Amino acid sequence: VMGVVSLWTVIGLPAVAHRWFGSGDLVWFLPVPVLVLVCVWGIFHTVRRQHEATPFLLTLALCFLGYTGLIISIWPNIVPPSLTIWDASSSPSSQLFALVGTVIVLPIILVYNGLQYRVFRGKVREGEGYHH
Structure with missing residues (x-):
């Protein structure tokens, strides 16, 4: 679900697509989706091996990475886009x-x-x- 929402957001919102791919900061943002893929692989791998704590910790990391990607996508604006985080604080x-x-x-x-x-x-x- 996280992957579908992420792709839909990048495809549906040109400002988000520009933030990720057009601003020249992709090299700084790229670890987030790579780590998401590593966490998903790790969850499936450790569940198959019947580990107890590791899938839970990887799921926590996955949630943290999801929020990190969201922050990258909308920074420094919140909803609505004209309202910055400093204006809303x-x-x-x-x-x-x-x-x-x-x-x-x-x-x-x-x-x-x-x-x-x-x-x-x-x-x-x-x-x-x-x-x-």
């Missing part, structure tokens, strides 16, 4: 408030998810699930 005091909240809450969320993983890790054995 909130005041520095609001940004500081959000940053402090993130610094406090994000570690709590990460620790909680880590504990959940530790409690529920492992595979369900035959006959132990709901459908036995």
Whole structure:
């Protein structure tokens, strides 16, 4: 799906196509689609070998690369294209408030998810699930 949306965006929006291919910055942008292909190959390869954590980490990398490609495509504009990121940003005091909240809450969320993983890790054995 990510590939279809990416191709449709480049084909359907001339400004995005120019940003990727006409601005002379392709050499800087090219690692993003190459790394996307590497991640997709790695996901299929590691799933076939029944690795547990690697497909998850590669999927996280794939999501990060998707957002990176989106940022490359629309930078420095947001929706609508006439509105730049600096025009749309909130005041520095609001940004500081959000940053402090993130610094406090994000570690709590990460620790909680880590504990959940530790409690529920492992595979369900035959006959132990709901459908036995």
